[in-house]
Amino acid sequence: MINETIGKLGFGLMRLPKNGEEIDVEQTKRMVDLFMDAGFNYFDTAWAYEGSEEAIRKALVERYPRDSFYIASKHAGWIAGKEGDEALKLLDESLERAGLEYFDFYLIHNAGEWRTGYFDRNDLWSWALEQKQASKFKHLGFSAHATAEELEQLLTDHPEMEFVQLQLNYADWENPVIQSRRCYEVARKHNIPIIVMEPVKGGMLATPPASVEKEFHDFAPELSCASWAVRFAADLEGVMCVLSGMSNVEQMEDNLSYMKGFTGFTEEERAVLAKAREELDKIDLISCTACDYCAKVCPVNVAISRTMYAINCYRLYENLESARHQENLGTALYGKKFARECIKCGKCEEVCTQHLKIREHLQEAVDLFGSGAPEEK
Numbered sequence: 001m002i003n004e005t006i007g008k009l010g011f012g013l014m015r016l017p018k019n020g021e022e023i024d025v026e027q028t029k030r031m032v033d034l035f036m037d038a039g040f041n042y043f044d045t046a047w048a049y050e051g052s053e054e055a056i057r058k059a060l061v062e063r064y065p066r067d068s069f070y071i072a073s074k075h076a077g078w079i080a081g082k083e084g085d086e087a088l089k090l091l092d093e094s095l096e097r098a099g100l101e102y103f104d105f106y107l108i109h110n111a112g113e114w115r116t117g118y119f120d121r122n123d124l125w126s127w128a129l130e131q132k133q134a135s136k137f138k139h140l141g142f143s144a145h146a147t148a149e150e151l152e153q154l155l156t157d158h159p160e161m162e163f164v165q166l167q168l169n170y171a172d173w174e175n176p177v178i179q180s181r182r183c184y185e186v187a188r189k190h191n192i193p194i195i196v197m198e199p200v201k202g203g204m205l206a207t208p209p210a211s212v213e214k215e216f217h218d219f220a221p222e223l224s225c226a227s228w229a230v231r232f233a234a235d236l237e238g239v240m241c242v243l244s245g246m247s248n249v250e251q252m253e254d255n256l257s258y259m260k261g262f263t264g265f266t267e268e269e270r271a272v273l274a275k276a277r278e279e280l281d282k283i284d285l286i287s288c289t290a291c292d293y294c295a296k297v298c299p300v301n302v303a304i305s306r307t308m309y310a311i312n313c314y315r316l317y318e319n320l321e322s323a324r325h326q327e328n329l330g331t332a333l334y335g336k337k338f339a340r341e342c343i344k345c346g347k348c349e350e351v352c353t354q355h356l357k358i359r360e361h362l363q364e365a366v367d368l369f370g371s372g373a374p375e376e377k
């Protein structure tokens, strides 16, 4: 049972401002001050967010009383290939980097697919409970980029989880790959508090297609497009906190301007959002339903449906970096291959339920994204 007073807006620390290769700690401090002054208090870091735990130590932990903020970190030993005793050290490393004796929230980072097997193999679920009993953190949960079925299984297998972190956004609400609505409904069925990640879809919904932007601006020209995405998530029942991965003071100020005092959408605002979604639906996209029949026959294990999703992201938002990130997620998270490794055997097209020219789309991905960005996790 989580009985804490958490602000609805959380500061996601994955995309902190940078000076060259280094995190810009001075700007981070200004962002932290604005955030705290506005009455918000939840910070989300992770062992895997390079430099983030150290940065928040300097910008927050060493400057504010311990009882004035909540801080979450996450265990993702699968990223670093840590097994056995090595895997168990990650929590202590995170605490040391952040300069803390305990975290308020701790997460199994990105369960689902083969990654669940990693946590099972190292029995990190029971280990995490022991660490909670040893007061290394107060609340245990997990994050997931999972299908609704996987999420159902995880929540059924792990009733000890106190909260779940999900990617929910209005654009992916009905998307067959991301399954935002279905995952939300599973979490609600299990009556578990939800923390929302990626409400702005890695920044893509800050600059949506022109027709969508028009709906928003016609209604309220003073509000940013990102505000609709963040408030959509905050408006959902059962959501404890919405994380926004802010990268500069301007983004922080924008987020605070509409989240401070936000108590929910009006019916009029919900209607605007529904119209914006209708506009999104009109855009010509690859009609992949993520049924993954193709995945069962591909001899190379290409991340076909995820690649289709990445191409669609590009068609919608024309943001190459963010779309490439989606392609990388498809390979890194699911242990699959990039489009460039397709041998063009055509087996996938024989079984495609939507009769798609998969090979042509994969070539489109190679032309768009190149060989993928290996630095992505």
Ligand code: SF4
Residues within 6 Å of the ligand: 297, 298, 299, 300, 301, 302, 304, 341, 342, 343, 344, 345, 346, 347, 348, 349, 358, 359, 362
């Ligand atoms: S054409 Fe490419 S993606 Fe399709 S089954 Fe063959 S290797 Fe896999």
Ligand code: SF4
Residues within 6 Å of the ligand: 287, 288, 289, 290, 291, 292, 293, 294, 295, 304, 305, 308, 351, 352, 353, 354, 355, 356, 358
């Ligand atoms: S079989 Fe076709 S529709 Fe189904 S996931 Fe593959 S590409 Fe998409």
